[in-house]
Amino acid sequence: MAELSSASGVPVATIKYYLREGLLPPGERTSPNQARYGEEHVRRLKMVRALLDVGGLSIAGVREVLAAIDDRTSTHSVLGIAQHGLPAPKPRVDDESRAWAMSLIEKIGEERGWDVKSDDVVVESLVGTLCVYAELNRTDLLARISDYAELAEGLAEVDLGMLSALPTTESIVEGAVIGTVLGDALFTALRRLGHQNASARRFRR
C-alpha cells in the first residue's frame, strides 16, 4: 500500500479512506493482512484525484461516476454518465420564470433541431441558470444565446467525433467521462485565454 501511495502521490491514510468509501476496489489478498495492488489501482487512484481536483466533484459524485463507468451496459448515453456526479445547482424557481426559461430553451431547440425533454436533468439545470439571469435582471446578457448554442453544438460534435474514433468500448466510456469532466476545465481555460486575447485586440491595450 505504501507502494501504491508513492506511485500515486496520495497519502496512505487517504487511500484507506477511498477504500472505505468504495472509490477504490480492495487489493488482491495475499494473506490475512496483506494485499497486492496493481497498475489498475494506480490508474484508478489517479482518476479519482482528477475527478476530485480538476472536476470539482464530491466523493459521492466520484463514486457515482466510477460506478457508471464500471457497469457500462451500453455505449449510448455514455456522455450522460459524468453528469451523474456533477454538482447541479438548483435555485428555487417560480412557475412564471420557469415557463419563460422553458420557452427560451425550446426556441433554441427548434433553431438547432434539438429534441428537448423538459424533465431532463440538463434542461433542469439550464432552467435554473436562466432563471438566475432573470433574477438579476440581466436577460440582456442572453441576447446571443443562439450563438452560444451553435458553438456548443460544434463543441459537442468535436467531442463525439473524437470519442467515436476510439478503438475499444472501454476507452470510449472512460474517454467520455474524462472528456466531460476534464474537458470542461480545458475548454473553460481556453475560453479565458480567448477573452484575454479578444479583449487585448479589441481595446488595443
Added chain:
Amino acid sequence: MAELSSASGVPVATIKYYLREGLLPPGERTSPNQARYGEEHVRRLKMVRALLDVGGLSIAGVREVLAAIDDRTSTHSVLGIAQHGLPAPKPRVDDESRAWAMSLIEKIGEERGWDVKSDDVVVESLVGTLCVYAELNRTDLLARISDYAELAEGLAEVDLGMLSALPTTESIVEGAVIGTVLGDALFTALRRLGHQNASARRFRR
C-alpha cells in the same frame, strides 16, 4: 432587515453572516440600532447567491469578485475579474510534463495568434489540466484541441461583442462577471444538450 430577507429569500441570520463577511455593505443607519436597506442591497444579495449557488464560488471568492467589481479602475481586463474568485485546481506537476503542456499551449497560441504569457493564472490552470490528461495517459483525447481552441475563440468573441454593446461601464463590469460565472454554467449545460442530441443523431438511438 426582515424586509430584505423576505425580498431576497435569504434568512436573516445568513444576511448577518454575509454582512460580517463583507459580502454586503452595511445598511444606511437611521439610528444606533436601526438600518435601512435599499434596492441595491437586494440586488447585491441576489448576486451573492448567484455566485455561490450557480458559480460555485466560495465566500472568499465572492468577496474577491465583488471587491473587483467595486473598485473597477478600468474597463480593460474586466473579463479577468471573475477569475479571481474561481476555484483554481492546482495539481502538482513535474517539470517535464509542464514543458510538454507549455509547448502544446504555445502551439495553440501560434495557431490562433494568441499572446500567451507563461506566468498567467489561466495558463497555469491550463497546464495543470493538460498534465492531468497526461497523467491519465489520455493525451489521445487532446487530438482535437485545436478545434476546442477555435470554438473557444468564437465564444470569447461572442462574449466580448455582447459586453461592448452594453451602455454603461457599470453594466459592462457586472456583465463581465455574470457572463463569466453564469456563462460557464450556461454554456456547459448547452454543451450537454448538444451531446445528447449529437449522440442520438449519431447512434440513431
Added chain:
DNA sequence: TCAATATGGATAGTGACTCTATCCGCTATG
C-alpha cells in the same frame, strides 16, 4: 530466532467552511 518494522482495518479526531441559534441591550411603535 526474535526484535523491529510494516500492514490492513477500525475508530475517532481535525480543520475548513457555511451557515444557524441564542443572547443582549437598545429603540421605535402602539
Added chain:
DNA sequence: CATAGCGGATAGAGTCACTATCCATATTGA
C-alpha cells in the same frame, strides 16, 4: 410604558475531506 423587533456579538451545528491513532497480525533483517 410594555412589547416587539432591531443590529451586533458569540457560540454552536452540520458537512466534508481527510488525518492520526491504535491494534493485532505478518513480514523482514540481523
